[in-house]
Structure formats: structure tokens, C-alpha cells
Amino acid sequence: MKQHSGTLGRLATLKLLAQRFAFLSLVMASFALMLLGKADTVLVERVRVAVGDAVAPLLDVMSRPAGAIAEVVGAVHDLAELRAENVRLKAENAKLMHWQMVARQLDNENRAFRQQLNFIPDPDPSFITTRVIGDTGGAFVHSMLINAGGRDGVRKGQAVIAGEVLVGRIAEVGQRSARVLLLTDINSRIPVVLEGSRAKAILTGDNSDRPRLSYLSPNTNASPGDRVVTSGHGGAFPPGMPIGVVSSVQDGVVRVEPFVHRYQLEYVTVVDYGLPGILPSEAAAGEGRDR
Amino acid sequence: MKTTFLQRLDQVVRQLLPFSLTLLLVLLDAMPTRLPGFAAVAPLLPLISVYYWAIYRPELLPPSVAFALGVINDVIIGTPLGVSALVYLLVQGMTASQRRFFHGKSFLVAWWAFGLVAVVALMLQWILVSVIFGHMLAPQAVIVEFVMTVAFYPLLCWLFARTQLALMRQ
Numbered sequence: 001m002k003q004h005s006g007t008l009g010r011l012a013t014l015k016l017l018a019q020r021f022a023f024l025s026l027v028m029a030s031f032a033l034m035l036l037g038k039a040d041t042v043l044v045e046r047v048r049v050a051v052g053d054a055v056a057p058l059l060d061v062m063s064r065p066a067g068a069i070a071e072v073v074g075a076v077h078d079l080a081e082l083r084a085e086n087v088r089l090k091a092e093n094a095k096l097m098h099w100q101m102v103a104r105q106l107d108n109e110n111r112a113f114r115q116q117l118n119f120i121p122d123p124d125p126s127f128i129t130t131r132v133i134g135d136t137g138g139a140f141v142h143s144m145l146i147n148a149g150g151r152d153g154v155r156k157g158q159a160v161i162a163g164e165v166l167v168g169r170i171a172e173v174g175q176r177s178a179r180v181l182l183l184t185d186i187n188s189r190i191p192v193v194l195e196g197s198r199a200k201a202i203l204t205g206d207n208s209d210r211p212r213l214s215y216l217s218p219n220t221n222a223s224p225g226d227r228v229v230t231s232g233h234g235g236a237f238p239p240g241m242p243i244g245v246v247s248s249v250q251d252g253v254v255r256v257e258p259f260v261h262r263y264q265l266e267y268v269t270v271v272d273y274g275l276p277g278i279l280p281s282e283a284a285a286g287e288g289r290d291r
Numbered sequence: 292m293k294t295t296f297l298q299r300l301d302q303v304v305r306q307l308l309p310f311s312l313t314l315l316l317v318l319l320d321a322m323p324t325r326l327p328g329f330a331a332v333a334p335l336l337p338l339i340s341v342y343y344w345a346i347y348r349p350e351l352l353p354p355s356v357a358f359a360l361g362v363i364n365d366v367i368i369g370t371p372l373g374v375s376a377l378v379y380l381l382v383q384g385m386t387a388s389q390r391r392f393f394h395g396k397s398f399l400v401a402w403w404a405f406g407l408v409a410v411v412a413l414m415l416q417w418i419l420v421s422v423i424f425g426h427m428l429a430p431q432a433v434i435v436e437f438v439m440t441v442a443f444y445p446l447l448c449w450l451f452a453r454t455q456l457a458l459m460r461q
Contacts, residue, residue: 026358026380033362033373034423044372051366055318062322135323135330136368139432140420142331143369145321179369186424208429209331263327 049174056177059133128152128270142185149176159237159271165259166241184211191233194226213254222246222254238273305459309352313340317364331432334439339447341379342405345386346393357383371423378412406441413437
């Protein structure tokens with residue numbers, strides 16, 4: 001009898017040991033995955049993209065009710081402010097009409113100059129507009145999943161815009177879904193210029209709502225309200241796309257308030273400007289093969 | 292008494308509930324809410340689920356399942372691979388090993404303990420992500436995320452308790 005309970009006790013100890021061992025090996029596996037993510041980004045990306053493609057239809061369906069609720073709330077809100085909005089829009093329209101006239105004149109003038117200079121225009125962009133199906137919440141990454149992928153012509157490194165303003169760039173592409181790296185993400189770097197002073201800088205995301213301007217030369221005067229646009233350097237984005245305005249200058253740290261608000265994005269547009277981009281490897285190789 | 296195929300299927304579905312509920316929360320976290328400012332500090336809902344089941348039904352959400360859910364979360368949300376996996380695994384292990392402490396204790400005690408677990412979990416996640424990205428992340432958003440996560444605990448806890456009562460009575 002005593003021996004029997006001894007065997008049982010030993011068995012229990014063994015079981016506990018096995019459990020501890022399994023737990024420890026899972027901990028090790030987590031660290032191994034982290035290392036793998038750092039070392040073999042291509043493999044990890046492929047897995048991410050495959051899973052993204054698999055859950056895309058599900059997320060698409062799940063994100064529809066949220067959109068509908070937001071629409072109803074928006075409609076009620078709009079109704080309440082209809083009059084004030086109307087007055088504001090009329091004033092704005094008058095101003096815009098004036099701007100349109102100026103723009104037409106400038107456009108004509110530009111065309112004439114270009115003809116004289118034999119200027120080679122930028123290639124015409126193509127657009128893919130798609131629904132946002134995933135806004136990955138949390139304090140650690142700022143990215144979005146969109147409902148278009150490689151089969152729709154989305155390529156890595158392309159610019160993503162909403163209206164006219166820059167949202168971010170395509171970071172990963174699957175067959176029917178893609179991940180957008182928002183310009184506020186800690187891994188986002190965008191070459192920009194201050195529209196007024198033409199001072200160049202890099203817009204550096206840091207997971208806060210207001211990304212920072214780094215590598216701004218120290219003798220430039222950035223002041224709140226300055227418009228920040230893409231510079232087109234590095235060939236990632238075309239020059240002159242609006243990003244935001246300088247919101248604060250404190251101790252040499254210049255922060256930019258983006259025009260785009262993450263929560264408002266329901267549809268975004270992926271733009272292909274035919275630029276080589278800063279991520280030439282896969283996109284360029286893929287196009288090379290197609291030809 | 293012999294169990295029929297349908298009864299067995301029913302059993303399996305019930306046993307898969309903790310896993311599928313947590314998976315649903317992962318997807319819910321990835322859903323666009325269109326609430327101003329919410330996305331950056333969205334609560335870590337799956338963490339609540341892992342903690343809850345580690346106390347009340349650890350055999351249905353063992354360490355391996357917590358690990359797998361973490362990997363799925365990393366892949367979908369876009370955090371560096373392995374980070375959530377380690378965090379969920381440790382939360383499961385930490386909680387399940389202390390589960391006797393919770394027996395017969397009130398809801399408030401469990402909530403308070405969840406606060407402690409969440410502090411450790413988010414700190415660990417913050418450190419790991421900062422190390423992997425090579426930049427110090429601003430702590431404000433993480434602190435707000437912690438508050439949001441703890442604030443969502445009672446609601447989810449109530450839902451889980453209802454589910455457990457309705458579908459998983461032993």
C-alpha cells in the first residue's frame with residue numbers, strides 16, 4: 001500500500017516536472033519567435049500576410065456594423081448643425097471660387113512655361129480606393145488593415161492617402177489584404193519639407209498622435225501653423241502631399257499635428273505614382289518578372 | 292450510458308469556448324471603432340480573458356493555448372512576433388499557479404489582482420517592444436491602455452461568468 005502511494009507520488013512529481021518543462025519551453029519559444037522576427041523578416045512577413053488574408057473577410061464583415069453605427073451618429077450630428085454648416089460652406093465656397101480662378105490662371109501659366117522649357121511631367125498616378133477593415137488598437141503599433149491586396153495592384157511602399165492628405169504607406173501586402181503603416185507609428189520615417197521655408201526634415205513617428213520633425217537644421221525657424229508636406233526625397237512619395245501643420249516647438253522638438261485623424265478613416269486610397277520607392281526589393285523584382 | 296456523436300460534439304464545442312471567446316476578443320481589438328482617440332489606447336481585451344479562464348477553468352485554456360493565442364494576436368495586431376505570446380503565457384502561468392488564492396474570494400479581490408497582473412503584463416510588453424524596436428516608447432499611451440484594460444474587466448468578467456453558468460455547468 002505504502003509502495004503504491006509512493007509510485008503515485010512519483011508519477012505526480014513527474015507530471016509536474018513535465019508541465020514545468022513544457023511551460024519553460026514555451027517561454028523559450030516566445031523568445032525564439034522574437035529573435036526570428038528580428039532576423040528573418042521575410043518569413044515572418046509571409047506568415048503575417050497569410051493570416052491577414054485569412055481573417056480579412058471576417059474583419060470585413062465585423063467592421064461593417066461599426067461603420068453603420070458611426071454613420072447614424074454622424075447623421076444625427078449633421079442634422080443638428082445643418083444651418084451653421086450651410087452658412088460656413090457658402091462662405092467657404094466663395095473663397096474657393098476665388099482660389100479656383102487663381103489656380104486656373106496658374107495652371108495656364110505653368111503649362112506655357114513647361115512647353116517653353118520642354119519639361120517632362122511626372123507620370124499620372126493610379127488609384128485604388130478601399131475600405132479599412134482593421135484598425136489594430138493598442139499603444140504599441142499604429143497600423144491598419146485594408147481590404148485590397150496584391151491582386152488589386154497594391155504594392156509595398158505605395159503611399160496611402162485619405163482625401164488629399166497622407167495617411168501612411170503600405171508595409172505588407174497579401175493577396176486580398178494589406179497593412180498600412182500609419183505616419184504616427186514608431187517605425188515610420190517620411191522625408192518632408194516645411195512648405196513656407198522649404199526646410200527639409202524627416203517626419204519621425206513615435207506612437208504618439210503628434211509625430212516629431214527630426215534632422216531639421218538648427219537655424220530654421222519652425223513655428224506653429226507651418227504646413228508640412230512630403231519632399232519627394234528618396235523617391236518614396238511624390239513631392240507636395242500635405243501631411244499636417246507644426247503644432248508645437250518646445251526645446252528644439254518640433255511636433256506636427258497630422259491632418260488625418262485615425263478614427264475618421266473608413267475608406268483610404270492607395271496611390272501608385274510609378275515611383276521606385278525606398279523599398280525597391282520585392283516590388284521592383286515583382287514588376288521585373290511580370291515584364 | 293453511451294454518449295452519442297452529437298453529445299460529444301456538444302462537449303467539444305463547450306470546451307473550446309474559452310479559446311474561441313479569446314480569439315473573438317483578439318479580432319474585436321483589431322476592429323476599427325471610429326471613436327476619437329480610442330484606437331491608440333484600446334484595452335487589451337484578450338488579457339482579461341486569459342486571466343479569467345486561468346482562475347476559473349485553467350484546464351480549458353492551458354499554457355500552450357495561451358501561447359498560441361498570443362502568437363495569433365501578434366500576427367493580426369502587428370506587434371513584434373512573440374511578444375504577446377510571452378505575455379499571455381506568463382499571465383496564464385502566474386495566475387493559474389495562484390488560483391487557490393482566489394477561491395471563495397470576492398469579485399473586488401479578483402479585480403484588484405487583475406490590476407497587478409495587468410501592470411506586470413503591460414510593463415513587460417512595453418519593455419520588450421521598446422527593446423525590439425530600439426526606441427523607448429512614450430509611456431503615456433501605455434498607462435492609459437492599462438487604465439482602459441482594468442476598466443473593461445468587470446464587463447467582460449460578467450459576460451464570462453454568464454457564459455460559464457449557461458453553457459459550462461459541470
